[in-house]
Amino acid sequence: MTLEVIVGNHQQATDIPEHWLTALEEVSPQAAGLALEHATSGDSPLSLLAIVEVALVDDETSDRVHQDFMNIEGPTDVITFHHGEIVIGAQVAERQAAEYDEPLARELLRYLVHGLLHLAGHEDENPAEREAMETAQEEIVRRLWNDGLQSRMAG
Numbered sequence: 001m002t003l004e005v006i007v008g009n010h011q012q013a014t015d016i017p018e019h020w021l022t023a024l025e026e027v028s029p030q031a032a033g034l035a036l037e038h039a040t041s042g043d044s045p046l047s048l049l050a051i052v053e054v055a056l057v058d059d060e061t062s063d064r065v066h067q068d069f070m071n072i073e074g075p076t077d078v079i080t081f082h083h084g085e086i087v088i089g090a091q092v093a094e095r096q097a098a099e100y101d102e103p104l105a106r107e108l109l110r111y112l113v114h115g116l117l118h119l120a121g122h123e124d125e126n127p128a129e130r131e132a133m134e135t136a137q138e139e140i141v142r143r144l145w146n147d148g149l150q151s152r153m154a155g
Helices: 018-037 059-070 090-099 104-119 127-152
Strands: 004-009 051-057 078-081 085-089
Touching (some): 004 018, 018 051, 018 104, 051 059, 059 078, 085 104, 090 104
Parallel strands (some): 051 085
Antiparallel strands (some): 078 085
């Protein structure tokens, strides 16, 4: 079964070209497969899903979702729901990309991969879990970015 990933831009605060959404959708099955290679268990939510919906949102929406579902104030990078929804803070991605001198497109890919790893069973609550997750995340991002995604998201 091939995973279908739908990436939607639900904000206007950060400029996200349409072809980036298409490129992220097209690379997502490969990203999910790589995330499953790093799964923490064989029955992770990701292994059971047919569709994952990714929503790029603004700070206001990210803050609301963060408060409503995690009781934490403030916008955040990624919120993942085990039923197959990943909420990405586009403005957070834009700020982080600028801070770390990364292309915004690569930061969005990083957040997508982060969400997929959560669906594969990874957590990042304690330092050891966070380190394992970040190692897997950066390996996947580097591989996908260097395998052609960088050129597809250029411009």
